[in-house]
Amino acid sequence: MYKIASKKVLNSAVVQMEIEAPLVARKAKAGQFIILRVNEDGERIPLTIAGYDREAGTVKIIFQVVGATTTLLSAKEAGDTISDFVGPLGVATETEGVKKVCIVGGGVGCAIALPVAQAFHEAGAEVTSIVGFRNKDIVILEDDFKACSDNLVVMTDDGSYARHGNVTVPLKEMLEGGEKFDKIITIGPLIMMKFVVLTAKPFGTPVVVSMNPVMVDGTGMCGGCRLTLNRNGEKITKFACVDGPDFDGYEVDFDEAMSRNRIYADFEARAREEACNLLKQG
8 A cells, every 4th residue: 555645736626646655766757657546446547757755755646637536536635545556657758968958738737747847957958848728727836847947938728827828839939039949848638749749840849749648557568558650651559658658749640649538538527427426425
């Protein structure tokens, strides 16, 4: 069992927890993820590592309450335990040799983008962060991004806070203004990452996307997280859990990935409703 060391509600739908997992904390790096189960009968879900404290032996996770498992997890409090917490899994984000990077995060994806921005900052790179949210009520981690960014731009879709618009607006402005990034890393909804790639393509700036498809085992055996890459005219199958989660954005077949993600939408909605009813019953 793994103890929840702390819990913090970041907004109405996003929760931050620190889990006591010394072995995971000892090896964790930015860009990697864990797979957890709330209880022994629960499903396995992947969550990106949002931070870690090697000395304290804790790992930070930030998640959006969208399905049955995240609903059950959000009902837990500091001092409670969860059944399984496996990791670190996946390939860490590559920071070596990058002197100037642009991190583009959207919504809860900013929780994944933050440790990546911090890793580049600690490596001595010049970090520009662009983070976007639907409105001011769901803005998260702004101060944390300020601390690790040389330049921070906050966007809201409805203009209720900071700049009005989506994340591609300032990115396009920067690229058209002559900014030269060694790499753009984007993390967030698939549709957002797709348009970040399309925005950067005319300028030839390398773009890395962080993919988070459906996973079961996290070891490449189930095939649930498979992605199609278009490389030099050839279609290649990769698995996000062992080959990723970072991929060359110009190679990812986003339309296929979005179609696959929608397959389980109805099931997830029913499962969450059942979990909510279970919690109401005590």
